[in-house]
Amino acid sequence: GSAMVARALWALLAALRAGWCLLPQSGYLHPDEFFQAPEVMAGDILNLQVYYPWEFLSSSPCRTVVFPLMTSGVTYWVIKSLQQLDICSSCINSYTLLVSPRLLFTIFSFILDYSVYRLAPFWGADPWKALVLLAGSYVTLVFYTRTFTNTLEGLLFALLMVLVSSRKSSGSSAEPTSSSLIGVITTAGFFNRPTFLAFALMPLLYWASLIVDSQKGIKTLINHFLKLILCACFTAIVFITADTFYFTSVSLDNLYSTNKSSLIDVIAQLHEKIVVTPFNFLSYNLNPHNLALHGSHPRVTHFTVNGVMLFGILHILAIGAGFKMLKKYIHQLMLVRWCYRGPPGLLMHSEGSPTLLLFYFVPLAFLSLFSHQEPRFLIPLILPLVLFSASPNRAVKWKLLLVLFNLLGALLFGCLHQGGLIPCLFRLEQLIHSPASSSYPRHYTLLFAHTYMPPRSLLNIKKTDMHVEVIDMAGSGEETLCQTVEQRASNFTCSDCHIFIIIPGTVRATITKCGVSFRNETLIFPHLSMEDPPHIPVLSSGNWRSQLGLYMLELNR
Numbered sequence: 001g002s003a004m005v006a007r008a009l010w011a012l013l014a015a016l017r018a019g020w021c022l023l024p025q026s027g028y029l030h031p032d033e034f035f036q037a038p039e040v041m042a043g044d045i046l047n048l049q050v051y052y053p054w055e056f057l058s059s060s061p062c063r064t065v066v067f068p069l070m071t072s073g074v075t076y077w078v079i080k081s082l083q084q085l086d087i088c089s090s091c092i093n094s095y096t097l098l099v100s101p102r103l104l105f106t107i108f109s110f111i112l113d114y115s116v117y118r119l120a121p122f123w124g125a126d127p128w129k130a131l132v133l134l135a136g137s138y139v140t141l142v143f144y145t146r147t148f149t150n151t152l153e154g155l156l157f158a159l160l161m162v163l164v165s166s167r168k169s170s171g172s173s174a175e176p177t178s179s180s181l182i183g184v185i186t187t188a189g190f191f192n193r194p195t196f197l198a199f200a201l202m203p204l205l206y207w208a209s210l211i212v213d214s215q216k217g218i219k220t221l222i223n224h225f226l227k228l229i230l231c232a233c234f235t236a237i238v239f240i241t242a243d244t245f246y247f248t249s250v251s252l253d254n255l256y257s258t259n260k261s262s263l264i265d266v267i268a269q270l271h272e273k274i275v276v277t278p279f280n281f282l283s284y285n286l287n288p289h290n291l292a293l294h295g296s297h298p299r300v301t302h303f304t305v306n307g308v309m310l311f312g313i314l315h316i317l318a319i320g321a322g323f324k325m326l327k328k329y330i331h332q333l334m335l336v337r338w339c340y341r342g343p344p345g346l347l348m349h350s351e352g353s354p355t356l357l358l359f360y361f362v363p364l365a366f367l368s369l370f371s372h373q374e375p376r377f378l379i380p381l382i383l384p385l386v387l388f389s390a391s392p393n394r395a396v397k398w399k400l401l402l403v404l405f406n407l408l409g410a411l412l413f414g415c416l417h418q419g420g421l422i423p424c425l426f427r428l429e430q431l432i433h434s435p436a437s438s439s440y441p442r443h444y445t446l447l448f449a450h451t452y453m454p455p456r457s458l459l460n461i462k463k464t465d466m467h468v469e470v471i472d473m474a475g476s477g478e479e480t481l482c483q484t485v486e487q488r489a490s491n492f493t494c495s496d497c498h499i500f501i502i503i504p505g506t507v508r509a510t511i512t513k514c515g516v517s518f519r520n521e522t523l524i525f526p527h528l529s530m531e532d533p534p535h536i537p538v539l540s541s542g543n544w545r546s547q548l549g550l551y552m553l554e555l556n557r
Contacts, residue, residue: 006129017135022099031453036147036149038101040068042076042457047463048462049463049465049468051453051456061243062281063277064192066238066242071105071152074104092460094429102147108155109144109145116130116134119162123387133402137311138409143376143379148376150379151379157189157199157200157383182228183232187231187236188235190278201363202362299371310375312405322357353388356387363381420526428444429459441496443468446500446502448471482515486516488555502552503553504549505545508546520552522553524549524552
C-alpha cells in the first residue's frame, strides 16, 4: 500500500516538474542559466542580438561549446527549421526561446530518477522512497529544469554512479565492464566543468577497488585501465577539435581545398591555435584575485550554509551520521592499534551508508577548497544524499518539515527570486513586435537597473535591427543612474522614441529624485531582489506589492 502511494506521489511530482517548466517558471536563479548556453546559441544559430559573456570570446575561451550546441543549440535549430518550413509561422518568440532549452533539460532530469531507481537496490535504499525524496526536492523542480552547466554535471555524475554500481544476479558485486563509457563520461564531465573531477573521484576509486577485488589478474586490470584512458583521450580530442574550430573560426571550406600546401597551412594554423577550454578555466579560477571578482566566501560556506539552503534537514542528518561514522572508525583504529592487528579497512567496496557518505562529503570537501562558493555548485550531490536518506533503517521522521522546506524553496527560487524580469522581457518583446511597431518603425531604449543581467535573446531582435538599445546599469548608484536617465531624456529627439526604465520597487524612490516624469507605469508582481531586499516595516504596510514588484516606467517626453 505504501509503495503504491509512493508511486502515485512520484508520478504527481514528475508531472509538476514538466508542467511547471511549460508554465513557465518566472524565477531567475543566476545569470549563468542564460549566459552559459541559451544566450550564446541564440546569437549563433538564430542570429539574434545577444550579449556574449567573456568565457565565449575567442580571446578568452573558458567554456566548451559542445554542450551548449547539443542542448540549447539543438532546440533553437529545431524551432528555426519549423519556422523556415512554415510548419509554424511564429515559432521563434520569447516563450519558445525560454522554454525550449528548459524543456530539454527537464526531460534530461529524468536521468536522475532512472539512476535512483537503478541504484537504490544496490545501495540498500528503498527505491520509491528515494524517488519521492528526489522528485519532491525543490532542487530537482527548480535547478534541474534550468540550463546550468551544474545541471549537466549532476546528470553525468548520476550516470557515472550507475556505471560503477553493478551487481550480479546472485546479489554480489559484479566486476565492472563499462570502462569505455566511464572514460567518456569522466572526460565529458571535465570539459563541461573541471570541478567534475571532485564528483568523479569517489566513483572512480570505488570502480578501481571493485576491479582489484575481482582478482582476475594483472592483465584484466591493465585492460580495463587502457580502455578507460583510450576512450578518455578520444573524447578529449573530439571536444578540443570542436572548441578549436568554434573559437578560432577556421573556415571548413579550407579543409576541402585541392591545394595540398593550403591544407598543411590550415593544419599548422589549427595546431598553433588549439583551444583546451578546461585548462583556461582552471588557470582563471585558480587565481584568487579572479575568484574575488565573483565574490569570496569563507571555506565553510558549503558545509554550513549552502548544503542547508539546498537540502535542509537531509544535509544536517548526513553531517550527524558522518560524525558518528568518523567516531566509530577512529574507535576501531585505536582498538586495532592496541591489539597490533594492522590498519582497519574502511571497506571501499562495501555497499552501505559509509560509502554513500563518502560520495557526498568528499566532493563537498574538495569544492570547499575554493573561496568562491555558490549553492548551485552542490546540486549534483542530491543523488548520494537521497540514496543515503532512503535506507530502510532511516525512517524519515521529518516529513512535515521536508514538505514545508521544499515548498518554501520552490516558491522563493521558482517564483519570487528576480521573478519580474522574465515576464517583463516577455511584455517588452510583445511591444517591440506589435503590429503598430512593425508598420511604423519605433526606437526603443530599455534601461535596466538593480536587476540581474537581462538576457537580450528573449527580446527576439535580429542582429540587423538597430531600433532597440539595451542598457544594463546593474547595481549603479543614485548619481550614475540619474545622470544616465537625464541624459537619455534630454536626447529625446524623435517622435517615435520610447524609453523604458526597468527597476525593482525597493529602489523606485531613487528614480523620483532624477527630475523626470513618466507616461506609463506598469508593476510586475512578484519580484524579490536579494541585492535590494524589501524593508520589513514597509512590507507590513499597504505598500507591500510595490516592494515585491518590478516597475516598467515609460519616460515622458
